[in-house]
Amino acid sequence: MIKAESEAKILANGWGICHWMEELPDPNWRSIDEIKDRLCVMNALLYVAFGAPIPKIGKWLKTQGKLEALTPNEILLLKRSQRTSLSVFDRNYLKQYLESVWALLWVLECIDELSVQEACANNMNDFLPKILEDEDNNKIDQLTHTRLPGEFYELLDYYYRVHWYCVDQTKLGKKTGFPDENRMAQRRKALHWVYDKELNWDKMRIAL
Known part of the structure; x- marks a missing residue:
């Protein structure tokens, strides 16, 4: 039923359906503490991306006790940047963590909607610690709820199907008429990571 509802919304927007796609497997949820730790780390690394020391x-x-929440790739990136300046690639x-952070804020009920057609809002920092102002991690630590399983499943299924439509359009050489593919990929990565605790953040393929 959820698959049919997702496809109906996709068609209502004038997009297309990838008929080969199956239903999502059963969930294997992460704990809220894991989700909050990932949000904390990604927020901190966004400061690095935009030039913070x-x-x-x-x-x-x-100080916040979050070093262990860094992934191996993130640790290597930070160590490498101590020897040389952070590369443009890094x-x-x-x-790209911007969109993943926005998705996790939805998961943790900080924002009401995660529209596939809208980029993350300018007020995103209102929900996150302002590290350069020496705020602690309390804004994230105090979060106590995640989306209900049914609501989460519906959104992930929708993103899953819209994302693959975007991938197909890009392969066909099309550039307009569908949501931003990278936005879809980064948000879907975060959502799928929450959905399946066996997934490794560093090793997740974008087109899951």
Whole structure:
């Protein structure tokens, strides 16, 4: 039924359906603490992406007890940046966390909607600690609820199907008429990571 509802919404927007797609497997949910730790780390690394001093961000993560929440790839990136300046590739990689952070804010009920057609809002920082102003992680630590399973499943299924439609359109050389593919990919990565605790953040393929 959810699959049919997702496809109906997709067609109502004038997009298309990938008929080969199956239903999502059963969920294997992550704990809220894991979700909050990932949100905290990605928020901190966004500061790095936009030029904040890496030692300051590292010290903040250590003070908040979040160093263990960094993935192996994130640790390597930070260590490499201590020897040489952060590369353009690394900065762009971290900047993609914007959309994943926005998706996790939806998961944690900080925002009401996660529209496939709208980029993350300008007020995103209102929900997150302002690290350069020496705020602690209380804004994230105090969060206590996640979306209900049914609501989460409906949105993930919709993103799953819209994303693959976007991938197909890009392969056909089309550039307009559908949501931004990278936005869909980064949000869907975060949503799918929450949905299946066996997934490894560093090793997740974008087109899951």
